[in-house]
Amino acid sequence: xxxxxxxxxxxxxxxxxxxxxxxxxxxxxxxxxxxxxxxxxxxxxxxxxxxxxxxxxxxxxxxxxxxxxxxxxxxxxxxxxxxxxxxxxxxxxxxxxxxxxxxxxxxxxxxxxxxxxxxxxxxxxxxxxxxxxxxxxxxxxxxxxxxxxxxxxxxxxxxxxxxxxxxxxxxxxxxxxxxxxxxxxxxxxxxxxxxxxxxx
Amino acid sequence: xxxxxxxxxxxxxxxxxxxxxxxxxxxxxxxxxxxxxxxxxxxxxxxxxxxxxxxxxxxxxxxxxxxxxxxxxxxxxxxxxxxxxxxxxxxxxxxxxxxxxxxxxxxxxxxxxxxxxxxxxxxxxxxxxxxxxxxxxxxxxxxxxxxxxxxxxxxxxxxxxxxxxxxxxxxxxxxxxxxxxxxxxxxxxxxxxxxxxxxx
Numbered sequence: 493x494x495x496x497x498x499x500x501x502x503x504x505x506x507x508x509x510x511x512x513x514x515x516x517x518x519x520x521x522x523x524x525x526x527x528x529x530x531x532x533x534x535x536x537x538x539x540x541x542x543x544x545x546x547x548x549x550x551x552x553x554x555x556x557x558x559x560x561x562x563x564x565x566x567x568x569x570x571x572x573x574x575x576x577x578x579x580x581x582x583x584x585x586x587x588x589x590x591x592x593x594x595x596x597x598x599x600x601x602x603x604x605x606x607x608x609x610x611x612x613x614x615x616x617x618x619x620x621x622x623x624x625x626x627x628x629x630x631x632x633x634x635x636x637x638x639x640x641x642x643x644x645x646x647x648x649x650x651x652x653x654x655x656x657x658x659x660x661x662x663x664x665x666x667x668x669x670x671x672x673x674x675x676x677x678x679x680x681x682x683x684x685x686x687x688x689x690x691x692x
Numbered sequence: 693x694x695x696x697x698x699x700x701x702x703x704x705x706x707x708x709x710x711x712x713x714x715x716x717x718x719x720x721x722x723x724x725x726x727x728x729x730x731x732x733x734x735x736x737x738x739x740x741x742x743x744x745x746x747x748x749x750x751x752x753x754x755x756x757x758x759x760x761x762x763x764x765x766x767x768x769x770x771x772x773x774x775x776x777x778x779x780x781x782x783x784x785x786x787x788x789x790x791x792x793x794x795x796x797x798x799x800x801x802x803x804x805x806x807x808x809x810x811x812x813x814x815x816x817x818x819x820x821x822x823x824x825x826x827x828x829x830x831x832x833x834x835x836x837x838x839x840x841x842x843x844x845x846x847x848x849x850x851x852x853x854x855x856x857x858x859x860x861x862x863x864x865x866x867x868x869x870x871x872x873x874x875x876x877x878x879x880x881x882x883x884x885x886x887x888x889x890x891x892x
Contacts, residue, residue, distance in 0.1 A: 495786040497758035503743040506736045510721050519783060521710050525740055533744045536706045537737035540725055543703040544733045547726060558697035583719060586695040
């Protein structure tokens with residue numbers, strides 16, 4: 493049985509499609525949108541349409557960009573274009589940038605190889621990465637995919653393709669996260685931290 | 693520092709305004725909308741605009757309705773119009789309806805009296821409730837506001853206004869929720885359950 497008018501049910505359904513939003517949350521969000529002051533809901537709708545229209549991918553690193561040109565990072569002459577950090581998603585670029593230490597450029601794969609989800613190498617931005625490296629001027633490619641099975645597999649796969657091109661392929665270090673406690677670290681992390689121990 | 697293109701930041705900001713959605717969730721939602729197939733994001737935007745345009749309040753019960761006429765509940769001749777259940781929000785109507793036992797009609801206040809949030813009696817649909825009762829044909833008004841301070845205060849306030857009009861004013865029972873355990877019930881609930889004990 494439908495308890496809300498159809499237009500409201502339609503809006504609830506749209507919200508319920510969002511990741512992590514269930515039926516109850518979708519109701520709450522839809523009712524909130526209805527309660528917005530005049531014009532505000534329209535701004536929300538416009539932001540959706542506008543983002544879809546103007547956001548494209550940077551032709552070099554494939555990160556989200558506005559308009560036709562390079563993204564702000566690729567277009568910045570102060571960034572070291574000889575080091576490419578390969579990430580799965582645009583949000584991983586943000587995670588790296590928030591560290592404020594990395595000065596190289598990025599390459600966004602837009603996913604990881606995942607046979608379970610029918611994502612193969614051809615569905616990712618791998619060809620564009622290879623041709624970037626083939627063009628020359630790249631010394632190091634840092635694999636910064638997630639440390640899970642799919643992220644690992646993708647990193648290994650890319651490393652095998654990249655090494656013959658004469659670049660150094662590296663991987664982010666595994667280990668105990670800063671600020672955590674040894675007793676809470678899982679065994680796999682602890683063993684990786686032991687393997688990767690460094691001379692003080 | 694902004695890591696995303698402005699149009700995407702604008703969309704993230706819109707999502708971050710939603711209740712219970714933080715900056716991180718807003719990013720996730722905005723990126724999801726960008727990843728939707730062609731036309732789907734536009735449907736989302738349309739649903740927002742459309743809901744705002746066609747949803748109005750039922751002239752009798754003030755619940756959300758589509759178009760000018762009565763809502764489906766007020767327009768249903770099988771519902772008992774002599775019993776009015778007063779709730780704070782449209783979602784409370786759904787909660788009641790899901791019980792499938794109540795056959796009366798509703799009155800939606802669109803809030804509760806809350807001096808802390810500058811919501812006074814005039815900001816609520818109280819006048820419309822009083823004139824509904826004054827018109828006659830109503831035997832009982834059931835207060836179904838939340839059992840918190842503001843819900844209680846609103847129920848008490850309304851009861852004082854309604855009693856002189858010659859209707860029975862009742863309140864939903866307080867007590868132990870079905871399926872719960874006595875040991876987990878808070879003291880206030882337990883004392884109310886004791887006060888409201890019934891002969892078996």
